[in-house]
Amino acid sequence: MRNFENVDGQMLIGGVRASEIVRKYGSPVYVTDEDAVRSNFRAIFNAFDRRMPTRINYACKANTNLAILRILEQEGSCIDAVSIGEVEACLRAGFSPDRIMYTGVNVSTPELKAVAALRVPINIDSFSELERLAMIDPGLPISIRVNPEVGAGHHEKVVTGARSTKFGVPRDRIVAAYAEALQLGFRPKGIHCHIGAGVQVVEPFVQATEVLVSIVQELEKELGLRLEFIDIGGGIGIPYRPEDHAMDLDLLAEGITSLIKNGTSVRRVVLEPGRYIVADTTVLLTTVVDVKETPDKKFAGVDAGMNTLVRPAFYGSYHHVAVANKLGMPPEATYDIVGPICESGDHLAKDRALPRVEEGDVICVYDAGAYGFSMASNYNMRPLPREVLVHKGTMNLVRESETIGDLLRYQRIPSRLML
Numbered sequence: 374m375r376n377f378e379n380v381d382g383q384m385l386i387g388g389v390r391a392s393e394i395v396r397k398y399g400s401p402v403y404v405t406d407e408d409a410v411r412s413n414f415r416a417i418f419n420a421f422d423r424r425m426p427t428r429i430n431y432a433c434k435a436n437t438n439l440a441i442l443r444i445l446e447q448e449g450s451c452i453d454a455v456s457i458g459e460v461e462a463c464l465r466a467g468f469s470p471d472r473i474m475y476t477g478v479n480v481s482t483p484e485l486k487a488v489a490a491l492r493v494p495i496n497i498d499s500f501s502e503l504e505r506l507a508m509i510d511p512g513l514p515i516s517i518r519v520n521p522e523v524g525a526g527h528h529e530k531v532v533t534g535a536r537s538t539k540f541g542v543p544r545d546r547i548v549a550a551y552a553e554a555l556q557l558g559f560r561p562k563g564i565h566c567h568i569g570a571g572v573q574v575v576e577p578f579v580q581a582t583e584v585l586v587s588i589v590q591e592l593e594k595e596l597g598l599r600l601e602f603i604d605i606g607g608g609i610g611i612p613y614r615p616e617d618h619a620m621d622l623d624l625l626a627e628g629i630t631s632l633i634k635n636g637t638s639v640r641r642v643v644l645e646p647g648r649y650i651v652a653d654t655t656v657l658l659t660t661v662v663d664v665k666e667t668p669d670k671k672f673a674g675v676d677a678g679m680n681t682l683v684r685p686a687f688y689g690s691y692h693h694v695a696v697a698n699k700l701g702m703p704p705e706a707t708y709d710i711v712g713p714i715c716e717s718g719d720h721l722a723k724d725r726a727l728p729r730v731e732e733g734d735v736i737c738v739y740d741a742g743a744y745g746f747s748m749a750s751n752y753n754m755r756p757l758p759r760e761v762l763v764h765k766g767t768m769n770l771v772r773e774s775e776t777i778g779d780l781l782r783y784q785r786i787p788s789r790l791m792l
């Protein structure tokens with residue numbers, strides 16, 4: 374959660390008034406502060422790189438806006454991509470193929486061929502994928518994802534490292550996977566795991582690193598294989614609530630890098646943060662269109678809903694909210710912030726003490742930069758919103774909103790139904 378500047382009750386984002394952004398670009402709108410992206414990247418990179426050579430693979434599933442990708446390209450970031458679409462977006466943003474790593478799950482052969490044809494290194498998730506890639510291109514740099522049997526995350530739906538999940542090669546088959554890779558002609562460069570998303574504490578990362586270190590030792594002993602990197606994945610949480618604590622990056626970096634340096638000859642640590650880099654850089658601004666009082670509740674009805682930001686409805690996630698044009702004013706009532714989607718689950722926030730909310734007010738939803746736009750949908754035939762980049766008092770439109778025509782474009786009515 375970032376603290377925004379307050380000038381006479383008006384929220385400033387990157388030096389621009391929130392109400393001015395809405396006036397110029399309409400509502401709802403996602404707004405990203407460029408400086409925040411740069412400073413988050415530098416904070417995590419420096420915490421690790423001062424201890425050992427580090428590569429940050431930004432998990433672009435969190436946010437694939439091309440302007441954000443450009444900023445991170447300029448910062449020297451690399452990329453974790455999960456689909457051919459993400460790979461192509463990152464190439465378009467200027468990343469060279471060797472700065473991208475493709476980590477798919479249940480990857481189809483056509484997608485594997487498309488990624489290999491672009492010369493993007495592949496992080497293998499299964500024996501099947503390994504064997505299919507060997508038929509396509511055994512010269513491609515690969516690493517292998519292990520299921521570390523260490524899982525964590527803010528919700529059961531985002532825990533990936535537990536034994537019961539679909540991800541990675543099982544721990545007890547991982548040496549066999551590397552042996553098979555060598556036999557097929559690959560020269561594996563690294564090992565990877567990802568425990569889950571939104572992890573607020575250091576311990577599970579340390580536990581997973583211990584697993585990776587012991588595998589690296591087995592690979593050296595049993596196969597004579599020396600890896601170049603250990604990739605500990607992403608999942609570093611952020612404080613969404615005012616009372617939450619930020620992750621202690623130094624403690625995290627020290628825990629992970631000391632295990633690698635003391636236990637292996639691996640030279641580089643790789644991390645794949647998504648949320649940590651972009652979540653708090655971006656807010657969703659949405660306008661109050663209808664205030665309703667029922668016997669039980671006050672509802673502030675806004676023009677963004679679970680179609681715009683699904684995390685509260687899908688995971689029960691907390692996103693902080695404020696009235697951007699009444700910032701710092703004392704709370705007068707408790708509201709649910711609800712959207713235009715025809716489902717009772719359609720809410721952005723529940724039971725929030727806010728200044729008196731009136732139609733026309735602008736609500737700011739915090740920490741919407743990770744998995745906000747990227748999980749938005751067209752449910753109820755609603756076009757995706759605009760995205761704006763602010764930078765030291767300037768504004769740029771970085772995504773135009775869709776039109777209803779865009780939504781209808783791909784549908785076809787069979788002619789026999791037109792009679």
Ligand code: LLP
Pocket residue numbers: 432434435453476531533567569570571606607608609645646647648649684743744748
């Ligand atoms: N690496 C891998 C292999 C991943 O699967 C993920 C996220 C990441 C890195 C980045 O995780 P992060 O640092 O952003 O937590 N939609 C959910 C999050 C799902 C994350 C899926 N994988 C949410 O809104 O919380």
